[in-house]
Amino acid sequence: MSELKNDRLLRALLREPVDLTPVWMMRQAGRYLPEYRATRQKAGDFLSLCKNPELACEVTLQPLERYPLDAAILFSDILTIPDAMGLGLYFGEGEGPRFERPLRARADVDALGALDPEDDLGYVMDAVRVIRRELDGRVPLIGFSGSPWTLATYMVEGGSTKNFARSKGMMFDQPAVMHALLAKLADAVVAYLNAQVAAGAQALMIFDTWGGVLTPHDYAEFSLAYMRRIVEGLTREAEGRRVPVILFTKGGAQWLDRMADSGCDALGVDWTISLADARRLVQDKVALQGNMDPCLLYASPERIRLEVARILESHGSGVGHVFNLGHGIHPDIDPERPAAMIDAVHELSAPYHR
């Protein structure tokens, strides 16, 4: 593997000194980029794009050609795991993700087999290998997975949901079945992420998109406990460097203190809390990644720059900040706008690292 030329992200995630605050964007390879839409067109549909390592590499690298980002993130989908477990993922025209065979009862959960990532999700590992080769050490590559709770909601509902009727219904009335499912998913996520590291991922992020819809009690029992179990099972070193792990629960700002005790290296933070308050909550035990409201990218470059300055100031001096949006970039953002954010982070952050 070629030597890493820009290791700001890895250093910041591990709370080591850096020259400038590193920056990347959740969903930076995505629909807001015309070049992404062109590649997706070429692939046919979203799932075919995920399953084609060369094209997945192409879209992973596209934002790096446009912007001076400090990280690449594997282009894939969190639902590759349930798909590999046999649920039959598909995307209807203009619809969100759906499963042909959702989980409805104890027997469905018992029937789920263990995951062999290189066999069952070889296309993801191939994509990681191709991307590492093409990145050629420019910036580190982040691998990722959904959290067990988040994956479970899709698997039980049969797709996206607004009300969580079936998934919360199972959690409330058949907690043992839900726990059995979450345990299997935690094992699968460990195997999946470790395979990504073996293939070349240099940092890992766990997306807990739906942990924030739970009560504090249910969050601890049904989401955080399984993320902790995953962190314990992960390979934490590769190519002679530590592999940092980031946890992100959307809507989980008030639980950052508990998340900081999970053994992870860094926490994703959404925009509903200031980084100053977040830092107090985690007591500098972990790095923080965030936290600009993605809607700022609808605003003028001047306003974006003001917000970047405010967020850098809110975090303040010292190690442990990776700049990011507080959620994925919206698909209708003008691709000129992220440049204003990324440039401002690099131009304004040096004083905080002296």
Next chain:
Amino acid sequence: MSELKNDRLLRALLREPVDLTPVWMMRQAGRYLPEYRATRQKAGDFLSLCKNPELACEVTLQPLERYPLDAAILFSDILTIPDAMGLGLYFGEGEGPRFERPLRARADVDALGALDPEDDLGYVMDAVRVIRRELDGRVPLIGFSGSPWTLATYMVEGGSTKNFARSKGMMFDQPAVMHALLAKLADAVVAYLNAQVAAGAQALMIFDTWGGVLTPHDYAEFSLAYMRRIVEGLTREAEGRRVPVILFTKGGAQWLDRMADSGCDALGVDWTISLADARRLVQDKVALQGNMDPCLLYASPERIRLEVARILESHGSGVGHVFNLGHGIHPDIDPERPAAMIDAVHELSAPYHR
């Protein structure tokens, strides 16, 4: 007006002693009830139901016939104010609310006139009067309004939104225009709620459905500041009793301390925080209303009862708790389930009031 036979709600909201914890449900008059669907059918559509005082009264009272609730809440919609301001509210088939004439520029905001509630929203005041007559003192009637920020999002977007592109865009790039709009809306809400009190509303609730999508800084400046202004302008006494005011920001659990300093009497609390933590945050300055996850109503009566016990215990002994869901009841709930919750609140709460 007939004497109030059950004043638990008013007493609890004012942190006065009660025999049992009062309970009602947000959206208790709604689609989960077959009798509601029948009345709505009779009215033609949702908006015609809102604008017909006799039918609005009919659906307001329906949940009281089924369950021993401790409050009625006016059946209406938060978008009656922008409709009365001339934006042209309509509901397309299977769609959310839309406005024919959304606000796009400073001139649109400047053109908005002041609201005369008895003239412009006479059907709401008529509904309040009919409901009070038909309630005949059984339980108190809650009046309500949307918060200025929440109303502004619909008025600028032209309807519901996922991304808040236009409304946050205006807030970020034209803050003076957004402030002008919010100031007009705050005045309108004061006039509207005071007219509801004059017509017979005995408690008031302000629904800030979209405050939780803001940063802490923007929430303070663009949402909470205008709710505080409203609270200052409200009639706080009628028929010889204090009229309690409840503020509810969905997703605002971590800002309860700031909300408690707004001059309101009570705060609505969603299920992402325990009532024990919420009580610590507000230091018993205000009463708390909540906070069962509405998805618990998908669970068995036994599980619902367990959750009620947990929430009562989390609040603990002492004054100032109104039991409620943490958000509106979902439309696909089996109408048998709320009975389990309501009965459990009454049966299990007496020990906390000795």
